[in-house]
Amino acid sequence: MDRRRCARGGHGPDPERGAAAVEFALVGTLLVVLVFGILQYGLYFNDSLNARQGVRETARMAVVGKTPSACRTTTDWSTIACTAETLLGTTPADTYVNVSAPDGWSRGNALRVCVLVRSRSDFGMLPLPNDGYVRASLRMSIEEDTTKPSGTGTADAAPGGQSWSWCD
Template sequence: MMAIRARSGAPRREGGAAAVEFALVLPLLLLLIFGIIDYGMFFFDSIGMRQGAREAARSAVVLRVDATACGSTISYDNIACTARTGSNNILGKAAGAVTGGGPAQVKVYMKLQTNGSNAAGWVQGNQFVMCTQVAEKPATGFVPFPANGIMTSKVVMSIESAASAPSGSLVTDAAPAGGDWTWC
């Protein structure tokens, strides 16, 4: 039988190598984690803003507004208010990722498009276009946002009720810094 002898000499230490590898990988790992957090919040807020614009456009084409938040008058201003407050649950953080915070930062642009065979204006079958944008900055600041952090949403719906047009004039807010309305 052969006897197994222990190796002579001191045992090898690899604890230092693992610490060096961890120190090299940690910055990349943190950048990846913060990027996931920032982009997750960006896409979450983008979906919320799109939903707010969709709800406002839908309430416009059927001539109904949220009377509790924006008043009971069917007006373009109240429709814009519905778009802003519809985004409030997502973007209405007092000190959140949205520049300045709150639904007041959601900018609204409205227009009417003819169906081709219809006359211009608020006519059944014509299209109501609701566009919204907001400037958002990353929460962690480690990764840049697409389009300089300008989130956009465009909703087009056919006018269903033409019994009477909303009062007032179509809303055109100033675009946020770095944004414009040419895409709408």
């Protein structure tokens, strides 16, 4: 038994126990913020990698004239946008797509696919880049010109506070 406690007759609060509780409250708060920060940024980077992979697969499928079965009911540029949403695996409300071929759809011209995805990692504990939106873009040379979408492209309206200026 603690000698100080014995000197008091074994009664009363132990000041060392109170100090440990205060220390734990201070360290525990920092530990919780650190753990949630690691989780939040880990999920953000995972969403970033998924967006990059989805854009690459979308562009590749588009330039060789392939379409996922879920998107075969749409036409023209919306088929490519549907492909991006399907491959990214996010809800359409969280995915914004900008696809274009500035020089027109013909073999050898460039197809540009850009996506803006709302990250699912926004716990609100720490600030995320671009207000929690992940950006991914890719240019790829068109290989098949059997399906010629009319015009030079289409873009979803960017969400508030965002724009497509980075996609140019």
